[in-house]
Amino acid sequence: MNNIRYTLAMAWKEIQIFIRDRGAMAMLLLFPILLSSVQGGGNLMANQPGETPSILLHVGLVNEDPGSFGSEIAKVLQSIDVLAVETFAHGEEAEEKVAKGEAAAAILIPADFTEKINAYTSVSIEVIVDPAQPQGVSIIRGIMNKVVDEVTIWGEVQYGIRTVLDNSGLLDGATPQQMAAIGAQNLGVIMTRLNEMRRNPAIEVISEDMKGEVATGGIMAYVSYVYAAYIVLFIFFVVGICAESIQDEREVGTLRRLVAAPIPRGAVIGGKMLGFMLIPCLQAIILFTVGNLAFGVPLGQSPAGLIVLTIVAAGVSTSLGLLLAALVKSKKQANDMGLLLSFGLGFLGGAIPIGQLQMTRMEGPISIISRVVPHANAIEAYYKLIAENASLVDILPEIGILVGMMLIFLIIAARRFRFD
């Protein structure tokens, strides 16, 4: 009974410290909100890749923009199957093609395109069309609106994150390590976003428009996967933070003071673990709430399943943090290794969604091998719950694997843990 009280006192102390650590708060709570809203919005606009439409339109492209957004648009246009893109150095050449009827449209990306997006001022792309090809005109207009949308959203994300963080003062107290971690987290998501832009070019939406129907199940399945993947990615960000906090207590000497008190060492570790488990649980609640309300991400039929799974996943994540804390010799090491583990395992376990499917459902041995990574199991279980309306019983295999991993991490951590 007393041990529970000690454990709770430890956990409460952890929460008090977390509340005062604005850098960590921003990283762990604000980012999931920001990124999930952007991510969710982006994903809903994209559809699953489908059959290639048969229409072929010739367009002339002039990219005068030396910046990244211009070239990104050019790449996206070139990757669209229905378009045959020919690039020109000068506007007149492209216009001539249209005038001759050899191209349905000429697309001009102005020189200050990237600059203006970065400065957050409005910007336009000029599209010169051949009135003799009316159905081509509407398609190209649609494509261009879509493409520009995606690019500007991307610009907004970067701009938005910057301003929100600058203005909120949330990062005022952040250490350089935290700033670096935030940068890395940011980068991870932007990278993913880029990948998706390449994979799900705007043409899918167009082809959808032409068919006049949307495969809702397909979109929602993909969105569910992406959401599950991100939740799991974020849950495991606590690994480094937990390890760093323990190493900090070791260096400052509070850990020695705790050990000198008449409480079992297990209560010290248990309290630490409990306190840090709350962070991923909060992240999951935020992500699901935002996802569900704003983008209709399904929540499935088993709240119990979601709760149990989230707690177990948070337990795996924090016990990995304890294991890391047992091995590291400095705070920097804890932080670096934590990031490496978060992204590395995240990548290996499919928590950075670059495919259309979670790893556990891919063909071949990867579906089995991926089970070694906690992320893959957690994603699979979340996916089953939200996309397939599974019950708690249905995800017991994954829960079992995760609990097993947690126990292994905890046993090794307990053996190697140093208090002084």
Added chain:
Amino acid sequence: MPAILEVDQLVKKYGDFEAVKGISFNVDEGEVFGLLGPNGAGKTQTISMLTGVIPPTSGTARIAGHDIRTEMNEAKKINGLVPQDLALYPTLSARANLNFFGRIYGLGGKDLKERVEDVLRIVALTERADEAVEKYSGGMKRRVNIAAGLLHHPRLLFLDEPTVGVDPQSRNHIFESVMRLNRERGMSIVYTSHYMEEVELLCNRVAIIDEGKIIALDTIKNLIALLGGGVIHVGLERVDDGLLERLSALPGVEEAVLMPQPAPPPLAEQEDPEVKEREPVTTTPIIKVVAVNSQQAIVNVIGFLNEQDITLTSLEILEPNLESVFLHLTGKKLRE
């Protein structure tokens, strides 16, 4: 008086290195006991073993009769530890820190609240108790560090260098608190320091510890009496055969011995011009003269050396304090 702490042949080894080499001493209930020793002497290691932070390699101790090997948990309830490091959560307020450490000692509710206010009063931080500890001065942080060790009303308090990095005002305040805790609350205290003035001021008895061993243990008065009628260090340009015997035979002199020569610094350091300038390498021998009567001894020794035509290069009369006792016993300065 019954002993509240009995330390019995305590040893701590790290591989081949022996940080603590079999230490034994007793602390009586109500006593302020000093552990005086230079950096790395093994003071913190000893305290860490006695408070259950690290296990001893061998040996044991009893705290109010509880053996630390078998009844550490009981011992921990009697012990209080004020660690050498500022073991606090810097972003939390003093009050939040104290609330937390109080809960860890099983306190709660009204009792906890009262004790937190009580220890805040003792260290005179009531007014600023809600500020984050990181905003405090070094001295204030030290005071919170002490307060956290007092919450559970320990009968035996270990204070490990509680005045490091502290301004004179906070330092005096800490001394006063320690004396009051001892006198008014009857708390037994083990006070660690490498400042001999502090130990002389606060402690009844002192163990002088060096390289993991206790080299002297007694009341301050008795330790200073080890210097006898006084100790004089005489630097000479040369030491002739039989000189020591003849000096020892002089009236007022108890004995004269050659001091151990400090090892020459490593070559690289010798070549460093800065080091040379700061501390010229002395190779002239120094003789330690233990006097029965120091005035008589000085007159006779100087007279004798003049007769022998031996030039004095230095003359140092040791003050009757613990610093001199340490120098007398080890040939080293307490603080280098």
